[in-house]
Amino acid sequence: MKDYSCATQCTWCDGCGDYGIWTALKRALVELNISPHGVLLCYDVGCHGNMSDKLLGYRFHGLHGRVLPFAAGAKLANMHLPVLAFGGDGASFSEGIGHLVHAVRSNYPIVFVLHNNGNYGLTTGQASALTPQGQPMTASPNGIPEQTLPSMDFIFSLEPTFVARGFSGNIAEMSEILKAAIKHRGFAFVDMLQACPTYNHFATHEYLLERCYTIENHDTSDFQKARALAVDTSKKIATGILYQNENVPNFYERLVPRQGKKTTLVEEVEVRDVSTLMKNFV
Ligand SMILES: Cc1ncc(C[n+]2csc(CCOP(=O)(O)OP(=O)(O)O)c2C)c(N)n1
Numbered sequence: 001m002k003d004y005s006c007a008t009q010c011t012w013c014d015g016c017g018d019y020g021i022w023t024a025l026k027r028a029l030v031e032l033n034i035s036p037h038g039v040l041l042c043y044d045v046g047c048h049g050n051m052s053d054k055l056l057g058y059r060f061h062g063l064h065g066r067v068l069p070f071a072a073g074a075k076l077a078n079m080h081l082p083v084l085a086f087g088g089d090g091a092s093f094s095e096g097i098g099h100l101v102h103a104v105r106s107n108y109p110i111v112f113v114l115h116n117n118g119n120y121g122l123t124t125g126q127a128s129a130l131t132p133q134g135q136p137m138t139a140s141p142n143g144i145p146e147q148t149l150p151s152m153d154f155i156f157s158l159e160p161t162f163v164a165r166g167f168s169g170n171i172a173e174m175s176e177i178l179k180a181a182i183k184h185r186g187f188a189f190v191d192m193l194q195a196c197p198t199y200n201h202f203a204t205h206e207y208l209l210e211r212c213y214t215i216e217n218h219d220t221s222d223f224q225k226a227r228a229l230a231v232d233t234s235k236k237i238a239t240g241i242l243y244q245n246e247n248v249p250n251f252y253e254r255l256v257p258r259q260g261k262k263t264t265l266v267e268e269v270e271v272r273d274v275s276t277l278m279k280n281f282v
Contacts, residue, residue, distance in 0.1 A: 001026050004036055008053040015205065017168025017194030018048055021115060022055060024166070024174035025084075029057075032179055039082050042071035044096070046088035046122045047196075048115035065095025072108040076252055077265045082182050084111040090120040090128040093149055097129075104158040107186035109250040111178070114189070116151075117196035118203055125199030135202055152230040155189055156223075156243075162188040163230060163243045167212045168195050169205055173239060180241055186250040193237070208237070215240045 004026045012018050029039060036056040043049040043059065044067035052061045058081075062070050071085035092100055092114055103112065120126040125138040130151055134143035155163060162184045166174040174192065181188035193212070195205035215229065215238045226243035252258060 001030055004029065004056050006054055006056055010054055011050055012047060013196075013198045015195065015197040016047065017117060017192075017196065017205070018051060018115065020168035020171050021048070021113070021174060021192050021194065022051055024171045025051075025113075025178060026055065027171065027175040028178035028182065031175065032182060034082060034182075039084070040071070040074055042067050042074065042083065042085040044085075044087035044091040046091055046115070046120075047117070048086050048088055048194075049122075051086065065091040065097075066099065067091070068096060068099040068103045068108075068110075068112065071110050071112075072103060072106070072251070075108065075110050079109070079252055079264050082111075083109075084113060084178075084182070086113045086115060088121065088128075089114060089116045089118060089130040089151070090126075093129040093151060101158060103187055104155065104160050104189065106251045107161055107248055109184075109186055109252055111181040111184070111188045111190060113178070113181075114191045115194050116191055117194040118200045119196060121196055121199060132202060138199065150231065152191065153227070156227040156230060160189050160243065161186040161245045161248045162241075163191070163226065164188070164241045165191045165193065165230065165237070165239045167193040167208045167237070167239055169209050170212065170214075170239065173214055177241060180244070184244065185246050186248055193239075211235070211237045212239050213237070215242070218242075220244045 040058045043052045043061045045064040049061055052059045060070060067085045067087045071083050075083040118131050119128050127137040127140050127144045129149040131137060133148050136143055164177040166177045177190055181190050193208055213236055220241050220243055223243060229238040230242050
């Protein structure tokens with residue numbers, strides 16, 4: 001675990017669920033025997049994105065809402081490397097929602113971890129598309145008028161191949177989920193419900209602790225059952241691997257020009273002298 005640690009001082013608030021997700025991730029990587037130079041960790045902008053200072057590994061910290069395209073691009077260039085992308089609910093279901101749609105339908109062979117704290121944390125607690133409608137937030141004391149986006153129903157409508165849900169208070173479960181997600185053939189969508197004691201006063205750590213339960217004896221190939229479990233959070237919240245389908249080829253496997261290739265794209269890069277060409281532009 002220490003191999004992954006950075007000396008950079010942490011800026012997360014006390015009690016932030018990011019600590020739990022960070023610990024679970026380290027544990028998952030170590031248990032899969034992946035060392036920091038054997039993984040690419042891609043971060044969106046947000047509180048969760050500050051994990052890029054807190055965890056070693058190849059790291060890329062991109063623009064708000066844009067983590068998925070560059071994570072997918074990196075993976076397609078080097079299929080040997082496990083690639084994980086991290087994003088907040090603000091980034092993923094507002095600015096970056098288009099990328100999320102295409103990542104699911106493309107079945108990119110990457111893991112996406114949604115740090116779902118129900119608000120825009122880094123910019124001090126504005127409502128996101130996943131904040132309950134009417135919930136008072138910093139910039140909307142009367143609540144926002146828009147309906148809450150039914151995120152899980154939306155994800156299932158895109159026919160995903162892997163959907164899991166964890167919560168920041170259950171590190172052991174989160175690391176098991178992450179290990180399975182890393183091993184998944186295609187796009188793994190992992191919803192991590194994350195306590196945010198500073199700005200989220202509705203789904204608090206205590207609230208999550210009371211409602212979240214690990215599903216047992218669940219058939220992860222049953223799409224309809226998984227969807228129903230994922231969507232209905234009115235009384236209890238099911239956590240664990242909700243759905244997995246390994247039969248669908250991922251994006252790379254569907255690329256005709258890559259069929260039968262033993263090398264990765266980064267290994268095939270040729271260095272060319274373009275100085276003569278560039279003279280046309282001066
Ligand atoms: C395109 C763009 N829009 C807005 C911002 C300002 N901004 C930076 S972080 C942030 C909030 C992040 O919230 P979320 O994505 O939910 O992540 P969290 O901080 O909650 O982990 C915003 C709005 C930005 N940097 N870029």
